[in-house]
Amino acid sequence: MLWYHINMIMLLDFYADWCGPCKAMEPIFAEVEKEYVQKVEFKKIDVEVEGAVASQYGVQGIPTYILVKDGKEVSRKIGAMPKAVLTSWISSNL
Numbered sequence: 001m002l003w004y005h006i007n008m009i010m011l012l013d014f015y016a017d018w019c020g021p022c023k024a025m026e027p028i029f030a031e032v033e034k035e036y037v038q039k040v041e042f043k044k045i046d047v048e049v050e051g052a053v054a055s056q057y058g059v060q061g062i063p064t065y066i067l068v069k070d071g072k073e074v075s076r077k078i079g080a081m082p083k084a085v086l087t088s089w090i091s092s093n094l
Contacts, residue, residue: 009074009094010041012057014064016048021080022063028083032090040090067093 013029015022033042047054047062057066057073067075067090075093077086 008041008069009039009090010043010068011090012066012068013042013044014047014054014057014059014062014066015044016046016062019062025063025080028086032083032086035087036090039094065089069093 013025015025017023029042029044033040036042045053047059057064059066061078063078063080065077065086066073075089077089081089
């Protein structure tokens with residue numbers, strides 16, 4: 001199954017349940033995830049549960065979105081955003 005991930009871009013969504021902007025992004029994130037099936041792997045990371053992962057990526061504020069390709073960060077966005085901004089950002093990094 002490793003071959004599936006080699007050229008796949010991964011979008012890491014760093015969030016917390018108590019974060020208002022994170023909650024606002026949930027339905028947008030879910031819609032965008034459906035649009036990019038088999039192009040982008042989406043992973044939600046709760047900073048309260050996986051603080052070590054957040055530290056590893058230097059996440060200082062949430063929501064933070066990080067695009068990773070071949071194990072390396074290629075782009076990052078911080079804060080809530082409209083769906084069009086999110087999809088444009090993802091598409092520009094494919």
